[in-house]
Amino acid sequence: MINIDNALNMIYKETKKLGIENKDLLCSINRVLAEDIYSKDNLPPFDKSSKDGYAIKSNDTYSCSKENICELKIKGVIKAGDFIKDTLKNGEAYKIMTGAPIPKGADAVIKIEDVQIKEDKLLVFEQIDENNNIIKFGEEIKIGDLAIKKDSVIRPVEIGALASLGYSNVGVYKAPTVALIITGDELVDITSTIEMGQIRNSNEYSLKALVKSLNAEVLSLGIVSDDKETLKEKIKYGLEKADIVISSGGASVGDYDFVKDILKEIGADIKFSSVAIKPGKPVTFATFKEKLFFALPGNPSSLITTFEKLVKPTIEKIMGKEISNSEEFPVVLKDDFQEEVGREKYVYVEIKKTNGIYYAYKVGSQCSNHLMTMSRANGIIIIPKEFGNVKAGEVFNGKFIFRK
Amino acid sequence: MINIDNALNMIYKETKKLGIENKDLLCSINRVLAEDIYSKDNLPPFDKSSKDGYAIKSNDTYSCSKENICELKIKGVIKAGDFIKDTLKNGEAYKIMTGAPIPKGADAVIKIEDVQIKEDKLLVFEQIDENNNIIKFGEEIKIGDLAIKKDSVIRPVEIGALASLGYSNVGVYKAPTVALIITGDELVDITSTIEMGQIRNSNEYSLKALVKSLNAEVLSLGIVSDDKETLKEKIKYGLEKADIVISSGGASVGDYDFVKDILKEIGADIKFSSVAIKPGKPVTFATFKEKLFFALPGNPSSLITTFEKLVKPTIEKIMGKEISNSEEFPVVLKDDFQEEVGREKYVYVEIKKTNGIYYAYKVGSQCSNHLMTMSRANGIIIIPKEFGNVKAGEVFNGKFIFRK
Numbered sequence: 001m002i003n004i005d006n007a008l009n010m011i012y013k014e015t016k017k018l019g020i021e022n023k024d025l026l027c028s029i030n031r032v033l034a035e036d037i038y039s040k041d042n043l044p045p046f047d048k049s050s051k052d053g054y055a056i057k058s059n060d061t062y063s064c065s066k067e068n069i070c071e072l073k074i075k076g077v078i079k080a081g082d083f084i085k086d087t088l089k090n091g092e093a094y095k096i097m098t099g100a101p102i103p104k105g106a107d108a109v110i111k112i113e114d115v116q117i118k119e120d121k122l123l124v125f126e127q128i129d130e131n132n133n134i135i136k137f138g139e140e141i142k143i144g145d146l147a148i149k150k151d152s153v154i155r156p157v158e159i160g161a162l163a164s165l166g167y168s169n170v171g172v173y174k175a176p177t178v179a180l181i182i183t184g185d186e187l188v189d190i191t192s193t194i195e196m197g198q199i200r201n202s203n204e205y206s207l208k209a210l211v212k213s214l215n216a217e218v219l220s221l222g223i224v225s226d227d228k229e230t231l232k233e234k235i236k237y238g239l240e241k242a243d244i245v246i247s248s249g250g251a252s253v254g255d256y257d258f259v260k261d262i263l264k265e266i267g268a269d270i271k272f273s274s275v276a277i278k279p280g281k282p283v284t285f286a287t288f289k290e291k292l293f294f295a296l297p298g299n300p301s302s303l304i305t306t307f308e309k310l311v312k313p314t315i316e317k318i319m320g321k322e323i324s325n326s327e328e329f330p331v332v333l334k335d336d337f338q339e340e341v342g343r344e345k346y347v348y349v350e351i352k353k354t355n356g357i358y359y360a361y362k363v364g365s366q367c368s369n370h371l372m373t374m375s376r377a378n379g380i381i382i383i384p385k386e387f388g389n390v391k392a393g394e395v396f397n398g399k400f401i402f403r404k
Numbered sequence: 405m406i407n408i409d410n411a412l413n414m415i416y417k418e419t420k421k422l423g424i425e426n427k428d429l430l431c432s433i434n435r436v437l438a439e440d441i442y443s444k445d446n447l448p449p450f451d452k453s454s455k456d457g458y459a460i461k462s463n464d465t466y467s468c469s470k471e472n473i474c475e476l477k478i479k480g481v482i483k484a485g486d487f488i489k490d491t492l493k494n495g496e497a498y499k500i501m502t503g504a505p506i507p508k509g510a511d512a513v514i515k516i517e518d519v520q521i522k523e524d525k526l527l528v529f530e531q532i533d534e535n536n537n538i539i540k541f542g543e544e545i546k547i548g549d550l551a552i553k554k555d556s557v558i559r560p561v562e563i564g565a566l567a568s569l570g571y572s573n574v575g576v577y578k579a580p581t582v583a584l585i586i587t588g589d590e591l592v593d594i595t596s597t598i599e600m601g602q603i604r605n606s607n608e609y610s611l612k613a614l615v616k617s618l619n620a621e622v623l624s625l626g627i628v629s630d631d632k633e634t635l636k637e638k639i640k641y642g643l644e645k646a647d648i649v650i651s652s653g654g655a656s657v658g659d660y661d662f663v664k665d666i667l668k669e670i671g672a673d674i675k676f677s678s679v680a681i682k683p684g685k686p687v688t689f690a691t692f693k694e695k696l697f698f699a700l701p702g703n704p705s706s707l708i709t710t711f712e713k714l715v716k717p718t719i720e721k722i723m724g725k726e727i728s729n730s731e732e733f734p735v736v737l738k739d740d741f742q743e744e745v746g747r748e749k750y751v752y753v754e755i756k757k758t759n760g761i762y763y764a765y766k767v768g769s770q771c772s773n774h775l776m777t778m779s780r781a782n783g784i785i786i787i788p789k790e791f792g793n794v795k796a797g798e799v800f801n802g803k804f805i806f807r808k
């Protein structure tokens with residue numbers, strides 16, 4: 001039985017990126033850029049007005065004031081998208097819209113709110129500085145400048161930035177394909193009525209949702225009965241077709257838990273088969289050539305916990321993401337919790353903030369098959385392995401979980 | 405010009421849910437349950453073993469100890485999924501796997517690690533309590549119990565819980581369809597080479613990414629030129645087909661900013677047309693029958709900021725979600741920022757934590773068309789409207805943004 005940090009280090013040592021794929025811009029959301037993005041343009045590609053107003057020569061206004069009102073001749077209008085060839089001369093002004101190019105000869109824009117109009121004349125009441133309300137050519141970025149660094153996560157703002165630079169598709173790190181093998185003769189499809197001894201196959205659904213929420217690909221191999229040869233064939237098939245194989249169930253020490261035997265027989269390299277966490281102790285991690293294999297426990301909430309703690313960071317690392325460990329903070333227990341010394345324990349609770357302090361409330365049995373408890377939880381408290389029973393009023397680290 | 409809280413209150417007053425739609429279980433992820441989910445089963449549907457071990461009668465072990473080793477006759481094996489009709493009698497044991505049903509007559513399971521086997525005899529070295537290692541019938545949930553409350557967000561754990569209860573589809577609140585109208589004669593497609601006066605249509609891409617990331621539907625009406633009649637037709641079409649219409653550009657006071665005129669002409673009810681935030685002041689919000697209209701500014705980063713502050717919470721509210729305001733916390737400025745008194749200012753920065761304290765670093769110009777600045781930012785600091793220039797060392801509230 002190894003501790004969680006050692007387990008993660010052993011997994012990370014075997015984890016690497018899978019190469020680069022080209023994605024349509026909008027489909028690249030939440031993926032990680034696998035290339036530095038350089039600008040092929042100057043942005044803005046021309047001096048432009050940041051306001052609705054009048055393009056002028058600033059030196060026409062040096063003596064303007066409320067007492068000495070200046071008059072300029074309005075020559076026309078420049079809309080966004082227009083480009084006029086005329087050169088502005090002293091004594092002249094062009095009405096100009098936000099985003100429109102500054103005409104040649106002009107060096108400032110005076111806001112529409114600050115002027116008055118008399119027939120075709122513009123009345124100016126103040127001195128305007130050079131470059132006033134002008135966004136300069138290339139001020140945002142110049143040709144050849146690094147725009148977005150490799151390894152950046154593509155958020156909506158990067159989608160906008162890439163679009164403005166003319167990138168309609170981009171190179172991102174490949175997402176792994178994750179094969180799912182659900183073991184257990186007691187499992188029936190979720191639409192079935194359950195007969196004596198049976199339970200519904202909820203783990204396949206939890207796993208599909210978890211893998212898809214990371215933008216990885218799912219290859220579900222369905223329910224496999226507790227028959228060694230069938231299971232072996234499925235595991236070999238999964239390792240051939242996918243980058244990661246996850247089995248659920250069959251990982252503890254029962255007579256019909258064949259996964260470890262099969263991994264040995266096919267020559268997989270078993271790195272560990274027990275992790276000191278609760279829920280979730282019986283987890284096997286193995287490698288087979290370049291492929292990764294996780295045998296997770298069949299209890300629904302052990303499955304989700306071990307996925308979150310071990311598989312999720314692995315998938316994120318493969319896809320080039322920083323590991324998204326949401327931040328831990330001190331939480332005051334509002335209830336007692338009976339636990340055992342020996343493993344790091346994740347207790348599913350409701351965390352509420354009152355007067356700036358976080359409190360943890362019991363939401364149900366921590367028995368490892370209780371999905372209902374997890375479903376009522378918005379966070380966990382982490383009870384270190386040295387601690388057993390803990391009491392209301394004691395303080396442990398906690399964090400929010402399953403948040404979007 | 406109204407402040408942001410008033411603006412949000414006015415919007416929320418016009419916002420309501422759009423009804424319920426039925427979704428395949430896996431497609432319901434991140435949506436909000438529109439119905440209370442009751443259990444149609446008892447879970448577990450039978451007393452089951454929580455360990456690999458031996459099912460026994462506890463009263464057979466009352467005198468067992470290391471000095472007085474008891475022997476029980478092993479009658480067979482019960483795997484998960486098996487159901488045996490035999491009733492266990494005193495002096496007998498069944499080998500039993502995790503998850504398998506407890507046979508009639510048995511009332512405890514002794515772990516495999518705690519026993520020894522001699523031929524067909526089980527050797528027991530200790531007294532075992534009644535119900536030891538048994539998960540009782542209905543312990544997780546009973547028929548008719550409320551399993552998951554209406555208005556819960558469906559996370560992977562709810563997907564698992566719903567599957568275990570036999571729900572292959574569920575009722576969730578409808579997602580709004582959001583029509584996008586991008587105005588501006590200066591805009592060209594993102595694959596185009598930009599000519600003098602033109603810029604690429606990045607706003608449509610930012611908006612699509614933003615709307616999709618909320619799981620709402622996008623109906624893009626494309627770029628509309630600065631022609632009043634064309635724009636009017638598009639706006640009418642959008643209001644007919646979608647629940648929310650967003651226009652970008654055309655919302656400030658320029659001669660060719662027709663949106664407000666059109667809204668008045670078609671009889672829309674304009675609630676406000678200017679909000680005291682920066683970036684983003686010129687925002688128009690109007691209602692037309694049951695439909696909502698947002699005219700957002702055309703500057704790319706004003707657009708994203710106003711979407712995040714005003715449209716995102718509206719869409720979340722329609723879909724039944726709690727508003728996901730990520731939490732604000734105090735941040736120490738590492739740089740000076742030049743700002744003006746009068747509006748609440750969102751300054752895009754990089755927030756880093758050092759020795760437990762959050763610091764904000766400048767990442768570029770805060771000019772409202774600088775997507776590159778936003779792209780380098782992981783957070784904002786919020787400078788209240790009473791403040792103008794702020795200096796390194798001063799402390800303001802900040803928060804992380806654009807995080808998954």
